[in-house]
Amino acid sequence: MPGVDPKLVLDPAAVPGPDSVRITVVDEESAHPLLDTTGDEGLTTVPHLVMREIVAFCVLVGAIALLSYLVDAPLRDVANPSKTPNPAKAPWYFLGLQELLHYYPPIISGIVLPGLAVLALMVVPYFDINIHRPAFLSGAHFRRHLAAVWAVGIVLIVGFLVSSAAGPVWPLIGTTLFLLMVISVPLVAGRERGPGRWIATRSLPFWIFTWFVLSAVVLTVIGTFFRGPGWSFVMPWEGGFHV
Amino acid sequence: MPASRSDRLGGSPVPSGDRPSGFFRRVHRSVFRHSLQDTPRNRSLAVFMNFFLHFHPVKVRRRAIMFRQTFYLGGLTAATFLLLIASGMLLMLYYHPSVPRAYADMKDLAYVVPMGLFIRNFHRWAAHAMVALAFLHMLRVFYAGAYRPPREFNWVVGVNLLIGTLLLSYTGYLLPWDQLSYWGVMVGTNILKSVPVVGEKIQFLLLGGKSVGANALIRFYVLHCVFLPLVLTLGIGVHIWRIRKDGGLFLADEARVDGVGSPAGTMEDD
Numbered sequence: 001m002p003g004v005d006p007k008l009v010l011d012p013a014a015v016p017g018p019d020s021v022r023i024t025v026v027d028e029e030s031a032h033p034l035l036d037t038t039g040d041e042g043l044t045t046v047p048h049l050v051m052r053e054i055v056a057f058c059v060l061v062g063a064i065a066l067l068s069y070l071v072d073a074p075l076r077d078v079a080n081p082s083k084t085p086n087p088a089k090a091p092w093y094f095l096g097l098q099e100l101l102h103y104y105p106p107i108i109s110g111i112v113l114p115g116l117a118v119l120a121l122m123v124v125p126y127f128d129i130n131i132h133r134p135a136f137l138s139g140a141h142f143r144r145h146l147a148a149v150w151a152v153g154i155v156l157i158v159g160f161l162v163s164s165a166a167g168p169v170w171p172l173i174g175t176t177l178f179l180l181m182v183i184s185v186p187l188v189a190g191r192e193r194g195p196g197r198w199i200a201t202r203s204l205p206f207w208i209f210t211w212f213v214l215s216a217v218v219l220t221v222i223g224t225f226f227r228g229p230g231w232s233f234v235m236p237w238e239g240g241f242h243v
Numbered sequence: 244m245p246a247s248r249s250d251r252l253g254g255s256p257v258p259s260g261d262r263p264s265g266f267f268r269r270v271h272r273s274v275f276r277h278s279l280q281d282t283p284r285n286r287s288l289a290v291f292m293n294f295f296l297h298f299h300p301v302k303v304r305r306r307a308i309m310f311r312q313t314f315y316l317g318g319l320t321a322a323t324f325l326l327l328i329a330s331g332m333l334l335m336l337y338y339h340p341s342v343p344r345a346y347a348d349m350k351d352l353a354y355v356v357p358m359g360l361f362i363r364n365f366h367r368w369a370a371h372a373m374v375a376l377a378f379l380h381m382l383r384v385f386y387a388g389a390y391r392p393p394r395e396f397n398w399v400v401g402v403n404l405l406i407g408t409l410l411l412s413y414t415g416y417l418l419p420w421d422q423l424s425y426w427g428v429m430v431g432t433n434i435l436k437s438v439p440v441v442g443e444k445i446q447f448l449l450l451g452g453k454s455v456g457a458n459a460l461i462r463f464y465v466l467h468c469v470f471l472p473l474v475l476t477l478g479i480g481v482h483i484w485r486i487r488k489d490g491g492l493f494l495a496d497e498a499r500v501d502g503v504g505s506p507a508g509t510m511e512d513d
């Protein structure tokens with residue numbers, strides 16, 4: 001509704017009964033109501049949503065109860081400050097960071113990198129890069145944009161090859177290479193249909209976010225399943241696994 | 244008989260719609276303020292006359308409540324949080340945050356307390372589930388494109404909820420006081436020392452000493468059982484309130500084939 005100025009409008013369409021009025025809040029910048037414009041069918045919360053919630057809740061309780069019945073929470077010996085286990089691992093959700101700790105000094109891997117990741121996560125929706133515009137690989141500058149992606153990727157890979165005193169950071173090199181391959185699929189498969197089309201229509205934030213998520217998952221899986229004494233690389237069945 | 248204006252506004256304890264007969268109906272009325280008759284009006288009243296349901300709108304869009312839209316991940320994260328509060332309160336009945344009593348309490352839970360091991364298992368696995376579900380929920384929100392305006396602030400609230408969830412889980416990890424807890428927390432808190440200038444001070448503040456000991460246990464206990472649950476409860480409240488203020492759940496514009504359509508109500512290019 002461009003041209004509509006008022007910040008509050010009385011919206012007779014939203015009136016639930018003959019003698020009441022609902023106020024629609026209008027987003028000033030876009031002058032569009034924040035209320036539904038999809039024209040989707042409305043269902044009453046009771047029972048449609050509440051029934052679904054109850055069922056989902058029961059399934060969740062059942063699943064956790066079953067797991068608790070089958071598998072016991074770990075309990076090792078009493079804490080002993082003079083007996084360091086090898087390896088000493090943090091809980092699984094921090095093992096990605098601990099894996100990074102193997103490559104970079106604690107200030108970098110434990111503070112700076114996770115801090116930057118959290119910051120990147122928070123500002124993602126505030127940068128209008130390629131959010132509303134057509135995906136950056138589906139336009140006319142497809143090849144130029146893809147070349148730029150490769151340039152950034154190669155800088156990252158070279159960085160991960162040389163920046164750590166402990167050798168190449170294979171988990172991140174692998175992740176970066178893998179995504180470079182995926183994003184280049186439209187070069188061979190074309191952009192008209194199938195996977196090539198799907199890949200070419202993803203936005204830039206999609207690729208950045210996916211790079212972060214995949215890196216975190218790969219680091220976490222390696223830290224959880226493939227690290228043994230002295231943080232050496234072992235197979236899960238050789239003692240790498242740890243809850 | 245049409246409802247009068249006064250009872251729609253909650254003015255009359257006994258809406259004039261249908262007359263209560265009998266004690267049960269009077270009590271039901273006093274609690275729910277509407278009858279059990281299945282009418283559209285009562286379906287609405289069931290939501291906004293109910294403290295526990297009023298964070299929902301009276302009506303929701305069909306697509307928004309389908310499983311494939313959200314996989315219910317946010318709701319399940321909130322549900323695990325409630326389950327953790329319930330099972331955590333039971334654990335608190337038996338647990339002493341002191342060295343070495345804390346560890347002995349774990350043994351008691353396993354061998355002495357009826358259902359003790361089950362309660363501990365339940366709390367443990369629910370905690371892991373909450374971390375995983377919050378993470379998966381974040382992925383769902385991102386890949387649906389629901390993080391974009393006007394929901395960008397709720398995304399930021401969400402990121403903080405994820406951090407809060409991790410901290411809650413990590414502070415709980417120390418409480419059993421076994422080798423896993425002790426060294427797991429040691430590894431993490433040693434990183435703090437590497438922060439220039441203030442690092443050692445922050446670590447001292449968190450642990451109540453230079454390394455993990457009895458003081459750290461009681462600090463983590465207070466953070467885990469009081470401070471962080473309160474913060475997270477408040478945060479989740481804000482998060483769910485914002486969903487409604489931001490116009491309900493994001494539904495992709497079906498007209499767009501690429502799945503990256505604008506959120507409802509914020510189309511830029513029309």
Ligand code: HEM
Nearest residue numbers: 313315316317318320321381389398401402404405492493
């Ligand atoms: C303690 C953790 C969390 C709880 C209990 C929670 C709860 C919820 C619930 C119940 C919903 C409704 C829709 C759904 O189930 O998907 C929701 C939506 C949403 N959440 Fe969360 N959430 C949490 C963490 C997060 C995180 C980590 C993020 C992102 C970083 C996030 C961002 C959002 C956004 C943007 C929406 C709106 C989605 C839409 O409109 O489709 N939340 N949250």
